Amino acid sequence: MLVKVFPFLAWFKNYDKASFQVDALSGLTVALVLIPQSMAYAQLAGLPAYFGLYASFLPPMIAALFGSSRQLATGPVAIVSLMTSASLAPLATAGSPGYVAYAVLLALMVGIFQLTLGVLRLGLVVNFLSHPVVNGFTNAAALIIASSQLSKMFGVYVDNAPHHYETIINVVKAAIHYTHWPTLLIGIFAFGIMYGLKWLSPRIPNVLVAVVITTAISWATGFQHDRLVDINAIESPEARQLIEDFNQAALAIPTLADERTQLGEASTKAKKSHDEIGVLDAEHMLEVTNLTITHKKEDVHRYREQLRAIHFAGVVQDDESIKFYVKDNVPAGLESDGRTWRVKVGNEALDTAQLKMMGGGAVVGTIPKGLPSLSVPKIDFGVMLHLMPYAAIISLLGFMEAIAIAKSMAGKTGHRLDPNQELIGQGLGNICGAIGKSYPTSGSFSRSAVNLQAGAVSGLSSVFTSMAVVIVLLFFTPLLYHLPQAVLAAVIMMAVIGLLNVSGFIHAWKAKWYDGAISIISFAGTLVFAPHLDKGIYIGVALSLGVFLYKSMRPRVVFLSRSEDEELRCVTTHGLNECPYVTLVRFDGPLFFANASYLEDTITEMVQTKNGLNHILLAAQGINDIDASGEEALSLIVDRVRSNGIDISMCGVNEAVMEVFERTHFLAKIGEDHIYPTLEKGIVAVHKVAHENNPEANCPLLNACQLVEA
Numbered sequence: 001m002l003v004k005v006f007p008f009l010a011w012f013k014n015y016d017k018a019s020f021q022v023d024a025l026s027g028l029t030v031a032l033v034l035i036p037q038s039m040a041y042a043q044l045a046g047l048p049a050y051f052g053l054y055a056s057f058l059p060p061m062i063a064a065l066f067g068s069s070r071q072l073a074t075g076p077v078a079i080v081s082l083m084t085s086a087s088l089a090p091l092a093t094a095g096s097p098g099y100v101a102y103a104v105l106l107a108l109m110v111g112i113f114q115l116t117l118g119v120l121r122l123g124l125v126v127n128f129l130s131h132p133v134v135n136g137f138t139n140a141a142a143l144i145i146a147s148s149q150l151s152k153m154f155g156v157y158v159d160n161a162p163h164h165y166e167t168i169i170n171v172v173k174a175a176i177h178y179t180h181w182p183t184l185l186i187g188i189f190a191f192g193i194m195y196g197l198k199w200l201s202p203r204i205p206n207v208l209v210a211v212v213i214t215t216a217i218s219w220a221t222g223f224q225h226d227r228l229v230d231i232n233a234i235e236s237p238e239a240r241q242l243i244e245d246f247n248q249a250a251l252a253i254p255t256l257a258d259e260r261t262q263l264g265e266a267s268t269k270a271k272k273s274h275d276e277i278g279v280l281d282a283e284h285m286l287e288v289t290n291l292t293i294t295h296k297k298e299d300v301h302r303y304r305e306q307l308r309a310i311h312f313a314g315v316v317q318d319d320e321s322i323k324f325y326v327k328d329n330v331p332a333g334l335e336s337d338g339r340t341w342r343v344k345v346g347n348e349a350l351d352t353a354q355l356k357m358m359g360g361g362a363v364v365g366t367i368p369k370g371l372p373s374l375s376v377p378k379i380d381f382g383v384m385l386h387l388m389p390y391a392a393i394i395s396l397l398g399f400m401e402a403i404a405i406a407k408s409m410a411g412k413t414g415h416r417l418d419p420n421q422e423l424i425g426q427g428l429g430n431i432c433g434a435i436g437k438s439y440p441t442s443g444s445f446s447r448s449a450v451n452l453q454a455g456a457v458s459g460l461s462s463v464f465t466s467m468a469v470v471i472v473l474l475f476f477t478p479l480l481y482h483l484p485q486a487v488l489a490a491v492i493m494m495a496v497i498g499l500l501n502v503s504g505f506i507h508a509w510k511a512k513w514y515d516g517a518i519s520i521i522s523f524a525g526t527l528v529f530a531p532h533l534d535k536g537i538y539i540g541v542a543l544s545l546g547v548f549l550y551k552s553m554r555p556r557v558v559f560l561s562r563s564e565d566e567e568l569r570c571v572t573t574h575g576l577n578e579c580p581y582v583t584l585v586r587f588d589g590p591l592f593f594a595n596a597s598y599l600e601d602t603i604t605e606m607v608q609t610k611n612g613l614n615h616i617l618l619a620a621q622g623i624n625d626i627d628a629s630g631e632e633a634l635s636l637i638v639d640r641v642r643s644n645g646i647d648i649s650m651c652g653v654n655e656a657v658m659e660v661f662e663r664t665h666f667l668a669k670i671g672e673d674h675i676y677p678t679l680e681k682g683i684v685a686v687h688k689v690a691h692e693n694n695p696e697a698n699c700p701l702l703n704a705c706q707l708v709e710a
Contacts, residue, residue, distance in 0.1 A: 027464025
């Protein structure tokens with residue numbers, strides 16, 4: 001009982017000092033990969049980089065302690081990070097305090113959902129996400145993730161468009177004119193280090209080496225070069241006017257948002273008091289305010305794009321201050337400092353007394369020192385209602401990724417894997433992570449592979465991983481200040497290459513053409529509707545359920561005959577001759593309300609078209625279940641067939657179906673002497689009767705029957 005409640009107690013059976021040392025080394029090795037990866041994934045989720053470290057603190061340890069896999073490495077992963085960003089984008093601005101709060105709340109919801117499924121032993125619910133759907137979604141997500149990092153690689157800034165492909169088009173347009181070459185070069189250099197080390201020596205933590213080298217270069221060369229200046233330092237009336245227009249529009253939005261909240265409350269109050277005129281007035285003003293906010297957001301977007309498109313040249317003055325002129329418009333006789341300067345503009349109004357001018361590349365910047373404060377996320381039921389479908393999708397996708405990795409490793413190590421216990425571990429990891437300011441996490445394929453290759457014996461390796469992250473948060477965060485954003489983008493792009501699986505489409509198509517089609521449509525739908533990734537999942541699940549329902553409503557009804565190798569095979573598929581007097585029919589699937597009429601219609605049509613028929617033998621081996629509608633359909637078939645002067649029998653009826661026959665009138669109706677235990681015995685009995693007055697020397701069933709009797 002203790003081991004069931006605390007699975008980690010099983011680790012210490014036959015555990016020794018050597019195992020402890022191996023786990024410690026494995027945990028530290030995984031931490032070397034996890035720390036830079038987690039920071040990159042946090043930014044993919046729309047969060048400050050250090051939240052990746054927070055997500056690497058409690059989840060790996062808790063998930064390992066209460067899961068069933070001993071080598072699964074839990075933490076931030078690409079797909080879940082992308083889904084987090086997609087789910088929170090409509091609610092708040094990426095990186096804002098509200099956005100962070102919602103991300104933590106989402107982690108709590110995901111954890112509760114997974115824990116509930118695990119406790120109720122409902123792990124099989126993941127089967128609703130079929131392999132073709134997951135394959136299509138994962139391939140599309142990999143392309144979306146990789147392309148979303150292009151702006152950081154080129155050092156350009158664009159606003160997100162309604163569709164992801166539109167954003168990428170804007171990034172490419174901006175890159176043609178405004179690429180920051182040092183940023184692009186350091187990103188390519190990081191790629192070269194990671195790819196080269198992966199090819200030369202996979203055991204070396206290539207991500208860590210790339211991060212260390214590029215961070216050192218960034219610090220030594222002054223890769224980041226920001227300057228705080230007064231607006232008067234900008235020698236461009238047009239640029240100064242744009243800044244003022246941007247601030248005016250940006251400052252108007254919070255005021256309008258407060259008005260919208262007040263109008264919403266007024267509308268609710270009027271509805272409660274049944275004041276119809278008050279409701280109409282409030283809703284009218286609410287629509288006007290929403291429209292005004294939309295226009296202001298469009299203004300902010302337009303001014304921001306125009307400001308980002310202006311590149312300045314800096315001219316150092318005698319007093320060491322600096323003046324900024326529009327590039328290529330520097331007055332004659334003045335010499336620029338050789339840098340390309342840009343105004344740092346985000347979603348908030350700019351401080352005109354301290355404008356941030358960027359003359360270099362973007363870096364991670366300041367990371368708060370110390371551990372995150374532990375607290376339960378603030379519960380907001382309105383937000384939770386919006387996040388509910390996303391939480392369910394993230395829970396299932398994250399668990400599918402984790403369990404697939406865990407199963408693969410369990411096959412190599414021989415350890416027993418319990419999917420429901422793994423759900424409990426992942427759920428508790430996300431719940432405890434939310435208390436420690438984490439966003440949703442899952443099992444990582446790359447880090448689990450590192451853990452396995454390092455020889456991890458138990459989940460204690462994940463505990464050491466968490467402890468290594470704690471040490472970094474407490475003592476080493478200043479070392480990460482100069483880490484270039486382009487390097488984090490390269491880390492993400494390198495990691496998602498492994499998610500691309502073109503052969504998955506081919507395999508699905510070869511198995512069943514409609515599975516291949518579902519995979520391709522899921523892929524295309526996810527790409528087209530991005531960043532609304534949930535729509536791609538919904539399309540795939542709907543198609544899978546549609547195919548399942550269609551197949552359930554129209555299962556295979558096969559007419560059988562004897563082939564040359566004495567086996568009973570499909571007449572149509574193999575082009576076989578049938579006995580003119582006996583028809584063998586096999587129904588493949590459960591017989592229930594959705595398909596009962598299909599069997600009835602098929603047999604009725606066959607009776608009407610086949611002349612000379614005097615007996616039907618229904619092979620029931622494939623009917624593994626039957627309901628009231630199915631039993632009623634069989635009764636109608638018996639009545640209709642016999643009313644046409646044709647007899648009918650059944651063979652191979654299993655126990656569950658026979659129990660239904662015995663509890664209803666059907667067994668008496670068809671006759672117990674018309675139920676045969678096997679198909680061969682049924683053929684022997686039926687053949688004699690059917691051919692008494694109709695001798696047929698060339699009957700395809702004749703030789704087989706004589707062999708059986710002999």
